[in-house]
Amino acid sequence: MEPFSTHRGLVALLDRANVDTDAIIPKQFLKSIKRTGFGLSLFFDWRYLPEGDPDPEFSLNYPRYQGASVLVTRNNFGCGSSREHAVWAVMQYGFRAIIAPRQEIGGQQIPGFADIFKNNCVKNGLVTVELEAPEVDEIFAMVERNKGLEATVDLDEQRVVLHLPEEMAFHFDIDPVVKKHLRHGLDEIALTLEHADEITVFEQKHDPQMIGG
C-alpha cells in the first residue's frame, strides 16, 4: 500500500447523501476475480446512459471535474455491503481522498462514512476526511463558484486546504492508529505475523468450539 502524507488535486462534488456501495460499484462488476479494472465502472448506473454514453447530468461527468482526485460528498457515504470493490473503484477512478460531513438531521447524528467502507479505505490507503456539516457546505459553495479549484489533504497536519486566492483551511480529527497506518502504508498482515508466536500460544489454550473448560 502506498503511503499517504499529503495530496493536492482537483476537487469534484457528488451532492448525494447515503451513497451505498451498490451505487458505488454495482453487482455485475463484482464477478471479477481481480483487484483492478473497477475505475471505469464507478457509479455505473448514475454515470452512464442506457446506451452506454456518459450521462452529462451526472456531476463526475462535468468537464470541469475531469481529472479530479479529491471527492467531496454528503453524509453516510459507503453504507451497505462490505464489498471492498467499492474502495478499489473509487481509487482506480483516481480519487485519493473523500471528504464528507457528520451531520445532524431531524435529531439523528449521522457520520460522514459507513463503518465497513471506512475500514476498507484504511486498508487501501484511501483517506476519508470527516468535517462538520457547515464546513462541507462551505466547500461545496466554494467549489461551485471557483472552476478548477484544487484542495490539499494534509494528513500530517490533519487539515484540508482550499487553494483559493485567499486559502481556506479546515482541521480534521483522525484516529491516531489510522493515521499511522495511512502515513506509512503498513502491511497489516506482516505486522500481525510478527505476533505469530503469541497467536500460537493463544491457540493452545483457546477452544474454537467454545465449549468451555
Add this chain to the structure above:
Amino acid sequence: MLAIFAPVNWWADSLINRRRSAVRLCIFFRSGLEKRAGGAYKSLSMAKTLFQKVWDAHVVRTLPDGTVILYIDRHLVHEVTSPQAFEGLRLSKRKVRRPELTFSTLDHNVPTDDPFNIKDPISRAQVEALINNCRDNGIKLFDYETGHQGIVHAIGPEMGLTLPGLTVVCGDSHTSTHGAFGSLGFGIGTSEVEHVMATQTLRQTKSKTFKVEFTGRLQPGCTSKDMVLKLIGLIGTAGGTGYVMEYCGEAIRALSMEARMTICNMSIEGGARAGMIAPDDVTFEYIASGDRPYAPRGKALDKAIAYWKTLPTEDGAEFDRTITINTSEVSPQVTWGTSPGMVVDVGGVVPDPDKVPGYSRRDVEQALEYMDLKPGTKMTDIRPDTIFLGSCTNARIEDLRKVAKLIKGRRKADTLRVMVVPGSQQIRRQAEAEGIDQVFKDFGAEWRHAGCSMCLGMNPDQLKPGERCASTSNRNFEGRQGKGGRTHLVSPEMAAACAVEGHFVDIRTWDGLKALSA
C-alpha cells in the same frame, strides 16, 4: 464522561499507550458516581456485557496503540469477496493458517433455476476460482454435491458452525446474522479476509455498545422483520455506526432462533457491524436439535451449554447508548424509499419530503422520483408486480412454513409474479419433505433452488427497469435488485398477503391471517 472526570490537561497529555489505565480510572470515577446515587459499587464496575465477554475471550494481544489482535473462530467464505484474498496469499507466499476453521459455499452467483448451469462465463470463472482455491488450501466447500450449499448465513447456523461465544467473520456485511446465537459476527472487506486467512486474527479497535430493548409482545401477524425495520426507522441507517448492538427484552426472548437471525441480520442496515442476542434455552434447543454436523453433541454439548450460560450480559452492565421500543405498538412495516430507514407503518402514507427524520428534503425527493411515488399515497394502494421471498434475512424454513400456511388453497393475484428461493439446499429439502413446495406451486409461485437470488441480482434473478417488488430481503437501494428496479422491504407474512391481494395490506386485519393460528 472523560471530559467531566479526568483533568483535561492530564488527559490530553497522556500518551496513547497509557490509554488503558486512563480508561480504568474513568470507570473508577464513574462507579463512584453510581455509588453516590445509591447503586451497588462492585456490581456496577464489574458487570460485563455479552459483547465484552466474547471480546475478552478472543484477545490475543492488546498493542501499545490500543489495537487488539482478535482471534477468529469461524471464517466463512463465499465466491465474491475471496478471490483477491487468495491471490494476495499466493503472491506473498502465505498460507491459510487454520483451514479447518474456514468454511465456504457458493451463493451470490448461483442461478436458482438451474444451479448446475452457470451460463455467464464471468460468474462461472468466479465460482470455479473458489472451488480451486478451496481445493488448493484444504478448505471445506459446501457445493451442490454436498447437499449443503446455500446462502452463507443460512448454512452457518444450520450446520452447527455458528455457536454462542464464537467470533464469526465473513467478507459479507450480513455476517451480523450470526450474532443471534450470542456470537460476535461481523462483515469484513477482502483485505481483512486475507488477514484472517493468513493469521486467523483481525486487528480491531473495540466498538461501543448499544442496547436495544424490545419490551412487550408482538401483535398477531407482526414479526421480527417489523421490529428491526421499526428500529432502523427510528435510529436511521447510520444510527448504529461504531456500535455493536445487543437486542434484549421480553419480545426478543419470545422469538424463535430464526426470527432472531432476521433481526441480527439487519443490524448493518442500522449501521452496526454486529448485533447480538444472549443465548438462552431457545438457542440451546436449536443447536441440540436437527442435523447439525459441526455442533457439539452428548457430554461436549452439556459442557458447552454450561459455558454458554455464563455469557449473557450481567445486571448493571453499562451500554454507551440505549433505546427502548414498545413491541406491542410495532405495526407491520413497509419501506417506501431507497434506504432501509425510509420506512413507514403499513397504515401510513408516503411521507412529505420535509418530514422524514434522518433524511434531507432532497434525499427524499430523489428517493421518491426513483420509486415513482408521490407524498400522501397510501401504502396499501401500492401494487408490486413481483414478490420475492428469499435472502439471508428471510428464507429459512420457518419463513417458508408461515407463508405456506397463509397462502394454502389460494391463488396469487394475476398481476404479479412470485419467486420463492429457499436459503439453502437443506431448507429446500425440508420444505419438499413437508409438501410446502407444492403449496407454493399451487399458489402460482416459482419454486427455486438455493442462493442469494434477487436480493442483489448478481445472478440472472433481477428486476427489470421500473418493476416494483415486495421483497423479504434487506436492502432497498437503487438498482439493488436490478437496474431501475423498485424495492419495498417487508416481512414474509406481509409479502404473502400482498401476493394474494395484489397490493400491500395490513396483515393484522387481513382475513387470511387466521390461517397462521390454525
